[in-house]
Amino acid sequence: MHFLNRITLQTPESVELEFLLAGIGNRSLALLIDYIVWGSMLFVFTMIVTIFNQLTTGIFQQIFGIQANLWFRAIALMIFFLIYVGYFVFFEVLWQGQTPGKRYTKIRVIRDDGRRESIQQALLRALLRPVDDLLTIGFFLILLGKQEKRLGDIVAGTLVIQEEYLVAPNFQVSSQGEEFVAQLLETANIAQLKPDDFALIRDYLQRRKNISPKAKAELSLNLARQTRTIIDLKKLPPGLTADVFLEAVYLAYQRQ
Amino acid sequence: MLSQPNIQPSQPISPGNVITIAIAVYRANLKTYFRLALIAHLWLCIPIYGWGKYVAISGLISRLAFGELIHLPENVEDANRKLNQRVWSFFWAATLSTFFVFCGFLLILFGSLILFAFIGGLIGFSGIIAQFFSRNATVMITLVIITLILRIAWIVFFVLGIGWYYSRWMIAEIPLAIEDGISGKQSVDRSWELTKSSFLQIQGILLVWVLVSSPLTIWVSNILQIVLKTTRSGLNLEKPGDIIYILFAITMSIFLLPFWQAVKTVLYYDLRSRKEGLDLQRISAQFSQKADQLPLSDR
Numbered sequence: 001m002h003f004l005n006r007i008t009l010q011t012p013e014s015v016e017l018e019f020l021l022a023g024i025g026n027r028s029l030a031l032l033i034d035y036i037v038w039g040s041m042l043f044v045f046t047m048i049v050t051i052f053n054q055l056t057t058g059i060f061q062q063i064f065g066i067q068a069n070l071w072f073r074a075i076a077l078m079i080f081f082l083i084y085v086g087y088f089v090f091f092e093v094l095w096q097g098q099t100p101g102k103r104y105t106k107i108r109v110i111r112d113d114g115r116r117e118s119i120q121q122a123l124l125r126a127l128l129r130p131v132d133d134l135l136t137i138g139f140f141l142i143l144l145g146k147q148e149k150r151l152g153d154i155v156a157g158t159l160v161i162q163e164e165y166l167v168a169p170n171f172q173v174s175s176q177g178e179e180f181v182a183q184l185l186e187t188a189n190i191a192q193l194k195p196d197d198f199a200l201i202r203d204y205l206q207r208r209k210n211i212s213p214k215a216k217a218e219l220s221l222n223l224a225r226q227t228r229t230i231i232d233l234k235k236l237p238p239g240l241t242a243d244v245f246l247e248a249v250y251l252a253y254q255r256q
Numbered sequence: 257m258l259s260q261p262n263i264q265p266s267q268p269i270s271p272g273n274v275i276t277i278a279i280a281v282y283r284a285n286l287k288t289y290f291r292l293a294l295i296a297h298l299w300l301c302i303p304i305y306g307w308g309k310y311v312a313i314s315g316l317i318s319r320l321a322f323g324e325l326i327h328l329p330e331n332v333e334d335a336n337r338k339l340n341q342r343v344w345s346f347f348w349a350a351t352l353s354t355f356f357v358f359c360g361f362l363l364i365l366f367g368s369l370i371l372f373a374f375i376g377g378l379i380g381f382s383g384i385i386a387q388f389f390s391r392n393a394t395v396m397i398t399l400v401i402i403t404l405i406l407r408i409a410w411i412v413f414f415v416l417g418i419g420w421y422y423s424r425w426m427i428a429e430i431p432l433a434i435e436d437g438i439s440g441k442q443s444v445d446r447s448w449e450l451t452k453s454s455f456l457q458i459q460g461i462l463l464v465w466v467l468v469s470s471p472l473t474i475w476v477s478n479i480l481q482i483v484l485k486t487t488r489s490g491l492n493l494e495k496p497g498d499i500i501y502i503l504f505a506i507t508m509s510i511f512l513l514p515f516w517q518a519v520k521t522v523l524y525y526d527l528r529s530r531k532e533g534l535d536l537q538r539i540s541a542q543f544s545q546k547a548d549q550l551p552l553s554d555r
Contacts, residue, residue: 003280004273024279026272028467029460105272136471143279204536215532222540
């Protein structure tokens with residue numbers, strides 16, 4: 001959508017890359033999911049440690065002596081602290097700029113020059129996270145800034161972008177459409193069809209299964225009429241539906 | 257050269273993007289929308305007709321936002337003139353959807369209560385019988401745990417039920433504002449029809465809406481509390497504080513109305529794109545050079 005912020009980056013090889021910025025909505029949702037996952041991890045860890053401690057105190061003391069409990073608690077506390085501090089750093093480094101929340105919302109942290117995020121950036125972002133969360137400073141910076149950078153992003157030199165996927169066409173073409181292609185290539189002027197017209201037909205065929213029957217009937221008829229005019233087809237075989245016609249045009253365009 | 261849509265509309269627009277797009281539309285037209293929201297709130301003071309006007313002006317904001325989304329921005333006066341004739345339809349649509357939501361709320365509340373009370377009763381009864389045969393502590397503990405799980409299940413069931421049911425009527429007035437020649441009742445019906453099988457997307461949108469609008473409200477209300485505390489200790493006056501608080505709440509309500517309308521409009525645009533091929537119709541209309549006739553009225 002043209003309402004989402006875009007950014008064009010120049011790589012060191014002076015290749016231009018265009019990215020869609022993540023946006024405040026996706027980032028808020030990602031943060032909420034991360035806080036839930038993070039909180040659950042800390043909670044589950046504390047529970048396990050407590051239960052484990054209760055069960056093994058006697059055994060540990062027998063083996064390691066009276067100090068065992070203290071050691072156990074110290075180690076547990078250290079691991080707790082590691083999870084507490086390291087959650088975002090760990091995932092952002094391991095998953096190349098993603099955390100569970102970011103992965104779910106299909107967003108990713110990259111560097112300002114388009115390279116993948118490394119441990120320095122992840123650390124800086126994580127260190128400044130509490131500052132950004134305080135008084136929701138980060139929220140307003142993302143909301144109002146053109147590049148949607150919170151303090152952590154400004155200092156670390158990172159951007160948060162959306163991952164865009166192009167879905168390859170994966171629809172079925174009926175056998176009638178297949179049969180009509182040869183005739184179409186002979187009698188009609190398929191070359192008149194422009195890439196944009198073709199893209200429209202392809203999009204329609206791709207998405208028609210989700211479109212309600214009433215809207216679909218109207219839309220396919222409109223498209224078929226226009227396409228027929230463009231490719232200058234004089235005679236239509238009897239009993240040909242708009243959908244089959246469009247399928248045939250779709251195939252013919254690729255085979256001309 | 258016509259631009260192709262660059263988000264694949266066979267996929268729903270993600271909840272996060274719905275909110276981001278809505279904010280962008282609102283920001284680009286901040287003054288206009290805010291002024292309209294202010295006027296709408298003033299109309300609220302007049303019963304019945306004023307309430308209809310409130311919904312109609314909310315619809316007007318949606319109509320303008322929709323024009324932005326389809327690249328055919330409409331003049332405020334023209335749109336206003338059109339929608340002014342539909343004030344009673346708006347009132348009717350709002351009344352109808354509110355009534356449906358209210359009834360559904362009661363139905364889900366009591367339905368789930370009865371259902372879960374029944375299950376709970378069965379479990380309790382079997383527990384008593386079990387107790388009768390063997391006086392065992394584990395039976396009691398199991399019962400307590402099951403009852404607890406049952407209560408949580410009821411809350412989840414209830415919240416999801418209400419969330420689902422509300423989402424079906426959420427965009428009740430939007431079709432009336434954007435499509436031509438439909439009645440208030442038809443508009444409400446279309447909301448039910450369009451939102452079918454989009455449960456997750458809409459719940460996600462509601463969640464992100466709460467997330468994104470809360471920093472604003474929390475933040476400003478905190479400042480307000482600090483200010484109020486100082487004035488209270490300094491002047492020791494209860495009344496002015498209350499008045500400021502009410503004024504603040506109204507301002508927030510005015511400020512958030514266009515945001516909420518924009519969110520619903522983006523959802524409506526997305527639903528119509530996916531379920532009726534609205535964007536394909538639009539591009540196809542551009543090809544045949546009748547772009548001015550098509551998008552706003554397809555019936």
